[in-house]
Amino acid sequence: xxxxxxxxxxxxxxxxxxxxxxxxxxxxxxxxxxxxxxxxxxxxxxxxxxxxxxxxxxxxxxxxxxxxxxxxxxxxxxxxxxxxxxxxxxxxxxxxxxxxxxxxxxxxxxxxxxxxxxxxxxxxxxxxxxxxxxxxxxxxxxxxxxxxxxxxxxxxxxxxxxxxxxxxxxxxxxxxxxxxxxxxxxxxxxxxxxxxxxxxxxxxxxxxxxxxxxxxxxxxxxxxxxxxxxxxxxxxxxxxxxxxxxxxxxxxxxxxxxxxxxxxxxxxxxxxxxxxxxxxxxxxxxxxxxxxxxxxxxx
Amino acid sequence: xxxxxxxxxxxxxxxxxxxxxxxxxxxxxxxxxxxxxxxxxxxxxxxxxxxxxxxxxxxxxxxxxxxxxxxxxxxxxxxxxxxxxxxxxxxxxxxxxxxxxxxxxxxxxxxxxxxxxxxxxxxxxxxxxxxxxxxxxxxxxxxxxxxxxxxxxxxxxxxxxxxxxxxxxxxxxxxxxxxxxxxxxxxxxxxxxxxxxxxxxxxxxxxxxxxxxxxxxxxxxxxxxxxxxxxxxxxxxxxxxxxxxxxxxxxxxxxxxxxxxxxxxxxxxxxxxxxxxxxxxxxxxxxxxxxxxxxxxxxxxxxxxxxxxxxxxxxxxxxxxxxxxxxxxxxxxxxxxxxxxxxxxxxxxxxxxxxxxxxxxxxxxxxxxxxxxxxxxxxxxxxxxxxxxxxxxxxxxxxxxxxxxxxxxxxxxxxxxxxxxxxxxxxxxxxxxxxxxxxxxxxxxxxxxxxxxxxxxxxxxxxxxxxxxxxxxxxxxxxxxxxxxxxxxxxxxxxxxxxxxxxxxxxxxxxxxxxxxxxxxxxxxxxxxxxxxxxxxxxxxxxxxxxxxxxxxxxxxxxxxxxxxxxxxxxxxxxxxxxxxxxxxxxxxxxxxxxxxxxxxxxxxxxxxxxxxxxxxxxxxxxxxxxxxxxxxxxxxxxxx
Numbered sequence: 001x002x003x004x005x006x007x008x009x010x011x012x013x014x015x016x017x018x019x020x021x022x023x024x025x026x027x028x029x030x031x032x033x034x035x036x037x038x039x040x041x042x043x044x045x046x047x048x049x050x051x052x053x054x055x056x057x058x059x060x061x062x063x064x065x066x067x068x069x070x071x072x073x074x075x076x077x078x079x080x081x082x083x084x085x086x087x088x089x090x091x092x093x094x095x096x097x098x099x100x101x102x103x104x105x106x107x108x109x110x111x112x113x114x115x116x117x118x119x120x121x122x123x124x125x126x127x128x129x130x131x132x133x134x135x136x137x138x139x140x141x142x143x144x145x146x147x148x149x150x151x152x153x154x155x156x157x158x159x160x161x162x163x164x165x166x167x168x169x170x171x172x173x174x175x176x177x178x179x180x181x182x183x184x185x186x187x188x189x190x191x192x193x194x195x196x197x198x199x200x201x202x203x204x205x206x207x208x209x210x211x212x213x214x215x216x217x218x219x220x221x222x223x224x225x226x227x228x229x230x231x232x233x234x235x236x237x238x239x240x241x242x243x244x245x246x247x248x249x250x251x252x253x254x255x256x257x258x259x260x261x262x263x264x265x266x267x268x269x270x271x272x273x274x275x276x277x278x279x280x281x282x283x284x285x286x287x288x289x290x291x292x293x294x295x296x297x298x299x
Numbered sequence: 300x301x302x303x304x305x306x307x308x309x310x311x312x313x314x315x316x317x318x319x320x321x322x323x324x325x326x327x328x329x330x331x332x333x334x335x336x337x338x339x340x341x342x343x344x345x346x347x348x349x350x351x352x353x354x355x356x357x358x359x360x361x362x363x364x365x366x367x368x369x370x371x372x373x374x375x376x377x378x379x380x381x382x383x384x385x386x387x388x389x390x391x392x393x394x395x396x397x398x399x400x401x402x403x404x405x406x407x408x409x410x411x412x413x414x415x416x417x418x419x420x421x422x423x424x425x426x427x428x429x430x431x432x433x434x435x436x437x438x439x440x441x442x443x444x445x446x447x448x449x450x451x452x453x454x455x456x457x458x459x460x461x462x463x464x465x466x467x468x469x470x471x472x473x474x475x476x477x478x479x480x481x482x483x484x485x486x487x488x489x490x491x492x493x494x495x496x497x498x499x500x501x502x503x504x505x506x507x508x509x510x511x512x513x514x515x516x517x518x519x520x521x522x523x524x525x526x527x528x529x530x531x532x533x534x535x536x537x538x539x540x541x542x543x544x545x546x547x548x549x550x551x552x553x554x555x556x557x558x559x560x561x562x563x564x565x566x567x568x569x570x571x572x573x574x575x576x577x578x579x580x581x582x583x584x585x586x587x588x589x590x591x592x593x594x595x596x597x598x599x600x601x602x603x604x605x606x607x608x609x610x611x612x613x614x615x616x617x618x619x620x621x622x623x624x625x626x627x628x629x630x631x632x633x634x635x636x637x638x639x640x641x642x643x644x645x646x647x648x649x650x651x652x653x654x655x656x657x658x659x660x661x662x663x664x665x666x667x668x669x670x671x672x673x674x675x676x677x678x679x680x681x682x683x684x685x686x687x688x689x690x691x692x693x694x695x696x697x698x699x700x701x702x703x704x705x706x707x708x709x710x711x712x713x714x715x716x717x718x719x720x721x722x723x724x725x726x727x728x729x730x731x732x733x734x735x736x737x738x739x740x741x742x743x744x745x746x747x748x749x750x751x752x753x754x755x756x757x758x759x760x761x762x763x764x765x766x767x768x769x770x771x772x773x774x775x776x777x778x779x780x781x782x783x784x785x786x787x788x789x790x791x792x793x794x795x796x797x798x799x800x801x802x803x804x805x806x807x808x809x810x811x812x813x814x815x816x817x818x819x820x821x822x823x824x825x826x827x828x829x830x831x832x833x834x835x836x837x838x839x840x841x842x843x844x845x846x847x848x849x850x851x852x853x854x855x856x857x858x859x860x861x862x863x864x865x866x867x868x869x870x871x872x873x874x875x876x877x878x879x880x881x882x883x884x885x886x887x888x889x890x891x892x893x894x895x896x897x898x899x900x901x902x903x904x905x906x907x908x909x910x911x912x913x914x915x916x917x918x919x920x921x922x923x924x925x926x927x928x929x930x931x932x933x934x935x936x937x938x939x940x
């Protein structure tokens with residue numbers, strides 16, 4: 001199985017959607033994320049743009065087996081859609097893969113039954129209508145429709161179960177049914193990029209990456225599972241954790257050997273110092289490169 | 300409230316003004332000017348070049364001297380050092396090898412101009428602003444500004460020909476580089492290295508060459524004093540080779556030599572929940588309002604350095620408005636600073652910066668573009684003939700947050716009637732907040748139906764109640780409400796939904812039952828209505844409470860609009876393109892009797908910057924605000940690091 005990372009540099013350099021306390025820690029996370037995964041999986045790949053390759057390959061000397069700079073085509077996209085880098089990476093995969101976020105560290109290989117699934121991800125997430133959630137599907141649907149835009153049928157038809165919506169956290173996302181993952185990624189990309197939707201996104205502030213990536217994935221799976229005629233009718237998903245609560249429980253997460261410095265954890269100074277210390281001790285050469293690069297002020 | 304000590308005069312007709320009033324007015328402007336100048340690096344602004352001017356033989360009073368030419372500098376206290384066109388000449392005979400740095404210092408002296416009518420008052424009536432020179436062992440010892448380093452070529456015979464004048468400039472504008480050269484053996488004399496100079500960063504361990512580092516203290520007899528015994532201070536004439544090591548230095552000097560300046564900045568007022576800040580972290584307005592705290596690790600007693608100043612400047616990126624961005628495009632070209640008013644306190648090893656209470660309101664109203672929700676009655680659309688409050692409602696204003704928005708939900712009740720007509724319905728929806736007599740409202744109601752017990756026993760413990768939920772669409776035409784649809788579902792919990800309805804638009808409403816829930820469409824808008832939901836989250840949209848009777852319904856309504864800010868036309872708030880904070884702390888010793896007893900004072904400037912983000916900004920996986928969802932939030936498996 002191939003391990004894939006994506007890095008669209010434009011949002012990062014303009015400060016969208018990464019959340020690290022400073023650029024230095026972002027670089028250190030790259031070193032650790034790639035270094036750990038490489039211990040378990042021999043085939044690792046990077047999908048980025050020219051600037052990203054300059055930082056990660058020329059600057060940090062990360063040992064990818066292949067580097068694809070096709071995200072260069074995203075130069076004219078709004079960087080607030082930082083998720084586009086990931087979606088393009090998903091869509092370009094034609095063999096079994098797992099995509100890792102940079103803030104994900106695999107201390108152990110992923111469980112065998114998980115990686116043998118048609119589709120697998122980190123964890124299920126649940127939210128309820130009216131809740132103060134980062135998922136805002138109703139608002140998106142309303143705003144997009146209000147301007148005469150286009151909403152995927154999968155999203156229109158997605159209904160909650162007993163008052164709860166299900167989404168899928170994609171700190172890691174992969175699978176063997178790359179045809180479905182390509183379909184889903186293409187759907188999300190079209191949802192974002194359709195010209196008729198742009199006025200609606202503008203009203204929303206283009207800040208709904210998580211809804212489009214993680215909610216739409218769950219909606220997409222549910223829609224095709226319910227449709228006997230769909231080529232993806234039989235596709236199921238497995239998650240490393242069955243819920244957010246389970247993922248955030250150290251008793252469960254730590255034995256799995258999985259770390260995701262999700263959201264605000266990237267601002268936890270205690271953990272950031274440990275990240276720096278670990279990279280300094282275990283990857284001293286790349287640590288020096290990180291420091292050198294961080295001092296340039298580019299990141 | 301906390302005041303900063305600045306006060307200007309308030310005039311009124313017939314007011315008697317005394318000398319004190321005029322002095323206060325002068326002082327007000329002088330202090331404001333100094334505060335502004337102290338925000339920038341001190342040093343030479345222009346001119347003040349130094350040459351050696353030989354004696355004018357035709358003038359018996361003249362002498363060979365170092366001529367400081369016309370120019371302007373600002374000292375660390377924000378005072379201007381101005382040398383006029385005539386220049387300022389200093390005799391070369393004053394030069395000594397121990398004090399080769401020629402510096403200028405701001406001084407004042409009194410003078411008298413004119414006289415009073417009776418010619419009886421001879422008191423001084425002017426303060427003249429002057430400069431005087433100082434010869435110093437190291438450059439830029441506060442509050443002086445050094446203009447030249449002067450070295451003798453071979454021998455000082457009192458002639459200009461004897462000297463070399465070095466004028467060096469560092470990036471901050473100071474004339475002399477603090478790290479211009481290493482300290483060499485022939486530059487050290489008794490008390491040459493002092494704690495004051497080390498704190499001034501005039502002498503650091505890096506400036507002492509390896510060759511000399513172990514020779515700083517000597518007894519001249521080549522004994523090894525690495526155990527710290529037997530040494531004495533450096534004698535006149537310098538150091539002997541390999542005599543004594545630096546371990547015989549005064550411990551405080553050694554500590555300062557070897558310990559870089561170390562400090563930590565916290566957000567918070569000193570409690571256990573304080574957040575340690577790194578440069579570039581995001582800070583919410585809520586965290587900022589708790590104040591900032593700078594804590595020193597170098598055993599620096601901040602109370603000895605007065606006045607400690609700490610300015611936090613809120614910096615607004617430029618361009619930011621739509622018109623500015625249309626002209627300059629999207630790149631941030633610079634920042635416009637607004638200093639936030641605050642109080643500053645010093646403790647033994649820390650400085651606290653506490654903003655004034657109205658900073659929060661200012662930031663919210665002038666900076667953060669927010670969406671407020673006002674009641675329908677405030678928008679002028681509600682029938683004020685109200686019944687209520689409802690059973691579960693607690694009166695008063697409360698704030699809730701929703702994503703980027705700060706919603707201020709206010710309770711209002713709408714009189715409405717209902718009809719029972721369960722069917723798919725489709726009808727025109729007019730939601731026009733400018734017309735209070737014609738509108739539709741989509742409401743959710745939940746209610747509890749009394750099942751048993753006498754009517755006067757509703758609230759007894761024996762009474763039995765059943766919870767119901769219903770979705771109701773209310774049409775109001777010509778000011779008269781009527782109910783077009785009611786879908787009653789017997790539930791243990793409730794039904795909730797909301798619809799984003801813009802003001803002043805006509806849309807069509809469709810309500811559809813499906814096997815798994817309810818679907819609500821309003822024209823091209825669509826939303827989902829849940830099955831058993833969560834009443835405590837029913838905080839968006841228009842709501843109805845149905846207490847008991849089937850006749851009367853009380854509706855609580857909210858209406859959302861956008862409040863423009865100081866920068867109208869700003870695009871949706873983007874924290875990383877948005878405002879940032881620059882915190883600058885200055886500690887200085889105003890004393891002229893510095894720690895080393897040779898008249899040196901001390902100054903240190905520290906700076907940190909942060910992004911400033913609004914309250915409760917929307918961001919994934921931040922449960923209690925950004926970026927600090929909770930203290931020490933470790934994400935998933937963070938402890939494995």
